[in-house]
Amino acid sequence: MNRYPPDADYKNMSVAILPRAAEFRYLESSHDARSVAVSSTRGLYLVHLDKPDTYTTLKVPTSKGGLIAFGPEDDLLAHLAGRYLTVFPIREPDKPIFVNRIEGKYRYTALAVAGNANQPKFALGDTSGVVTLIDNGAFPLEESWSINGPVDTIALTQDQRFCLFSGRVAGEVAIWDITAGVGRSLSEVGSATVITLSGDGKQAISGTSSGTVYVHDVESRELLRTFEVHTAPIVELRVLNSKGAVLSRDETGTARIFSLQGRESPKSFDVTPNRNGRLLITPDASKMVLLVGEILGTYAFPELKSEIQATEYATKRLALVGDSGVGKSTLGWRIAHSEFKPQESTHGQQFWVIDKLSTVRPDGVEVSAVLWDFAGQPEYRLVHSLFLEDIDVALVLFDASRQEEVLAGVEYWIKHLRSDTGALPDAILVGSRSDRGLAAISKEEIETFCHDNGMKLGYVETSAATGAGIDKLLQKIENAIEQQPVQVTVSTEAFQEVKQRVIRLKSSADSAAKALVPVDQLVEIVNKERGKSVPKELLVAAVRALRNHGYLGVLADSSLTQYVLFSPDLMISLASSVILEARRNPKGLGALSESDILQGRIVFPEIAGMTREQQRILLDAVVLLFISRDLCFRESLGSETFLVFPALINQGISLAKRRDTDDFVTYRISGNVENVYSALVVLLGYTNTFKRAKHWRDNAEYELDSDQICGFRQIARASGVVDIVLSYAPPTSVSARLLFQGLVEEFLKRRNIMIERFPSVSCNACKYIQERSTVVRRMTERRTFINCEECGERSPLPSITIVELPGQIDGEVQVQQRVARGRSAYQSALVHVKSIARDRGLTKPTCFISYAWGQWDDDKWVHQLARDLEVADVAVILDVWNNSSAGASVPRFLERIDKSDFIIVVGSPAYRQKYENDVSEFGSIVAAEVDLINNRMTGRESNKSSVLPLLRSGTRQHSLPPLLQGRVTYDMTTEENYFPRLLDIVLTLFKLDFQDATVENLRERFRI
Structure with a gap:
């Protein structure tokens, strides 16, 4: 590999010495590679690379090491620090175009610029996962929906139609169609670290923590090409000025230059990383800029040669679906092995690589096909719905020998396979077991069924026992694959060689004990078979690539040791x-x-x-x-x-518990509906909106306040279609109903489903609310009116509304949506915490929460904190839970406090006031609690460390007792801090060291 720069070239380095005693935060290059901007805690500096040993200091309102971005025409430089956005013209950088104060609730973490110096537009990403668009007057134009974590990188197309943004915590890349006001995440990208746009703005390029680079069409979101050219997380992506070329660099310093078309072998070079500095490569790959301390060094690049050989391949995913007992597994075995072998009913899933469908295209791309067999029993559908995306060809089976309900279950699978746009992947209707007799349905009826349901590949009648129809079925699949666009993966020969060896090992993993193997052991096995050493990072990258195509799984234990699931x-x-x-x-x-x-x-x-x-x-x-x-x-x-x-709750709501409610909106949902009810229940429960929730079979009820109650129920209709009906109990306010409806819609819109909205309709004359089912039926029939069931008057009906993809969200809905996503991420993190605690034999900690009870908002907040700690397996002692009953012994309660492993002090002005006994002539329980806390604070360090100050509101000086003001405090005064600090508290309660590699990795993954 080319190593750059070689030692001999250091003498050719140009150096600029920037001000000392500054912390340098960001380093960015102009698109024409003529300038570099550096932001630090002392200011903003512009270095012209034709004179790289000098720099210009630019005046900014605040020196906080702000975000920086050049305009696409390199005529402006934007700097965002704190709340101030400053824009400089490149030709006269000492004369800012404007300085504006940006209002916002969250800290900004990413910046992008479109337009030119006369009409710029800016995209600002923040810690809540939202992107805000502003113009040159700092006026907020629009806001995106939120991703699950801070926004790390943004790209804005020059025509200002699309905005791409991503975050390492969320691991997703979102494409926001600004013009249409809608957006969607790229499903293939699950661990995004950095994104950029092609020169024409038509392709989204994303790098991931696995070292893979994905290229998507911005408008269609279609995956165009995948590049497996790195073995470590990617930290830099740049589109080069040369046509269609991209430069990528990973955290080990390995950099690649490759064509987006994939026709040329990637060029490679190695840069020794400096963890104390910043490094970038200019967009024309002519210079490398390295910032270490206050020294900014610039090197010239030599012409690079390709040293690695690239190969191209693609994988087609076939799905075998249908109800249980129709012969899917037996047919799958016949397709894969060309023989008849009776199979037991599938439990879960199984798959085969179909060699006879694998081919090499004229352009040299190797195409392989994998057939997945999904169990048909209804009890497995909850799990299968998670894995039925990105299917290339679906084989939908029914038992052709049945005499009744011949096509039973087929409609369910067709609707389940449809995307949120209603599109069906290439699908073949397959009649199985034709050797057992003729189907009780004519071929004309079957062909009509295929036409009406969009199954363009038609019908094939087969027999796994005799082999009848198998060749015809394979030919249909082969024709479909040949006509489909191919999502090519560009890899290296070394990658391919290792992957082939791993696949051979997979075929020999014939027992449960051999199905899960540590990566280190796999390296030894591969090296022994290969006869020469394979770098571990190359094998891990190859395994991850195989995981992306469904061949393998990659898991880890509580100590982060990686395992391969064959x-x-x-x-x-x-x-x-x-x-x-x-x-x-x-x-x-x-x-x-x-x-x-x-x-x-x-x-x-x-x-x-x-x-x-x-x-x-x-x-x-x-x-x-x-x-x-x-x-x-x-x-x-x-x-x-x-x-x-x-979804598995079987308890029905009893008449005694049923409330008088009014329905106010119905959503008819089709597509992948299996987990819609579960997700709504879980995500609504994760918000901070409701005091309590109750759940029954297909029914859920949420209490915002004592007389503010909303709920929803699920009504199963035809296969693959459900109705979600929202209701409220009078006198629930309109604002409460709109908040509940807004939350439901936002959670629904993030799923791969088609959503139609049917509002409630009341008579214009007598105001009688019409029967819901009648309204839905008539609207579905495209009727324009309804006759009142009470007075007979005719009232107009609205049109059905298609609920669009996520767009701009307002107010409390956005806040609570963010809370739900944060709590979901926290709950996922707890799986790792509990795994660590189990494997290390840690005992369940006890914790007392001391707070200024009696304040409604604080009480609600603390009770939620206690519940969040309880689900982490922390035994929580709380006054309202443990000492609220009449006749309870206060001394005994205080004794429990004294014996608890930890005490969490929730600091607020009210807490400080009660501590000082200013609220009652008889003193307060808080003061007695603080006496016990003070005993710990005046003891040994081990005692002191068992008291955890938490700042709920106010400042340390005004919210905490004096002895706690100097301790490390968990700042939870802002919503964005709640879940990261909560995870920190849980780790502390389990006495897990933040310097421990496992814990450090967990905190990094959740950006603590």
Whole structure:
């Protein structure tokens, strides 16, 4: 590999000495590679690279090491520090175009510029995950929806139509169509670290923590090409001035220059990283700029030669779906192995690589096909709905030998396969078991069914037993694959060689014990077979690439040791077994003890032959899957924490508990509907909007206040279609109903479903609210009026509204949506915390929360804090829980406080006031609590460290007792700090060292 710069070239370095005693934050190059801007805590500096040993100091309102961005025409430089946006013309940088104060609730973390110096537009990303567009008057024009974490990088197209943004915590890339006011995340990108745009703004280029680079069409969001050219997280992406070329650099210093068309082998060079400095490569790849301390060095690049050979390949994903018992697995075996072999009903999923469908295209791209067999039983649909995206060809089976309900279940799978736009992937209707007799339906009827449901590839009748129709089916699949666009992956020969060896090892993993192998052990096996050493990072990158195509899984234990799961379908089968176990809950609650799962007290047949360590890794991964996908929520009962699956609750709402409610809006949802109800229950419960929630089978109720109650129910209709009906109990206010509706819509819009909205309709004459089902039926029939059921008067009907993709969100809906996403991320983090605690044998900590009870807002906030700690397996002592009953013993309660492992002090002005006994002539319980706290604070350091000051409002001086003011304080005065600091508190309660590599990694992943 080219190593750059070689030692001999250091003498050719041009150096600028910037002001000392400054912390340098950001380094950015102009698009024409003529200038570099540097921001620091002492100011902003502009270096012209034709004279790289000199610089110009630019005047900014505040020196906080602000964000910097050049305009696309290089005629302006924008600087954002604190709340101040300053814009400088490049030709006269000492004369700012304007300085504006930007209002906002959150700290800004990313900046992009479009337009020119006369009419610029700016995109500002913040810590809440929202992007705000502003003009040159600093007037907020629009706001995007939020991603789940701070925005790290932004790209804005020159025509100002599209905005791309991403964050390492969220791991997603969002494309916002500003003109249409809608947006969507790129599903393939799950660990984005940096993004940019192609020169024409038509392609989105994203780098990931796995070292993969993805290229998407901005407008269609279609994945165009994938580049497997790095083995470490990517930290820099730049589009070069040369046509269609991109430069990428990873955190190890390895850099690649490659064509977006993928026709040329990537050029490679290595830059030794300096963790104490900043480094960039100019867009024309002519210079490298390195900032270490106050020294800014500039080097000239030599002409690079390709030293690695590239290969191109693609994978086509085929899905075998249909109801249970129609012969999917037997047909799948026949397709894969060209022989008949009876198969038992699939539990979970299984897949085969279909060699006979693999081919090499005329342009040299190797195309392989993988066939996935999905179990058809209804109890597995909850899990399968997570994995039915990005299907290239679907084989929808029915049993052709049935005499009744021949096409039963087919409509469900067709609707389930449709995307949020209603589009169906290439699909073939397959009749199985034709050798057992003729179907009780004519081929004309079947062809009509295919036409009406958009199954353009038509119908094939097959028999796995005799082989009849198999060749015709394979030909249809092959024709479909040939006509589809191919999402090419550009890889290296070394990558490909390692991947092929791993695939061969996968085929020999014929037992449960061999299905999960540590990466280090896999390196030894591959090296032994290969006869020469494979770098571990190359093998890990190859394994991740195979994971992206569905061949393997990559898991980790609590100490971050990575494992390769040779059978990814094993985890899906295990997840299905957990669902079945929750369904067996004797009280019909759809719940399981989390500790029973994680401690292995429930026996699951899929992992029976594995070691205890392997079982724990897979169980941790399954629980994380459920929580991160919002399929379940945690509920504490006494000392036990349960995972509750809303979709599995069998308890119906009794007449005694049923409220008189009015329906006010109906959503008809089609597509991937299996997890819609679960996700709504989980995400609504994660907000801070509701005092309490109640759940029954297909019903949920939420109390905003004692007389402010909203709810929703799910009504199953045809296969793949459900109605979500919102209701309220009078006298719930209009504002409460609109907040509830706004939250429901925002959570629905983020799912891959089609949503139609039907409002309630009242008579214009007598105001009688019309029957919901009648309104929905007539609107669906495109009727324009309805006759009142009460007085007979005719009233107009509105048109059906298609609920669009996420766009601008206002007010409290946006706040609570952000809270729900933060709590969801926190719940996912707890899986890792509990795994660490279990594997290290840590005991459940006890914690007392001291606060100024009696303040409504503070009480509500503290009670939520206590619940959030309880689901982390912390035993919480709280006055209203442990000392609120009449006749309770205060001395005994104070004794419990004294024996607790930790005390959390919730600082606020009211707390300080009660501490000083100024609120009652008899003193306060808070003062007695603080006496116990002071005893710890005047003891040994181990005692002092058991008191955790938390700032809820105000300042340290005005909210905390004197002895606590000098301690490290958890600042939770802002909403954006709540979940990161909450995770810190949990880690502290379990006495986990922040310097521990495992803990450090966990905090970094959640950007603590």
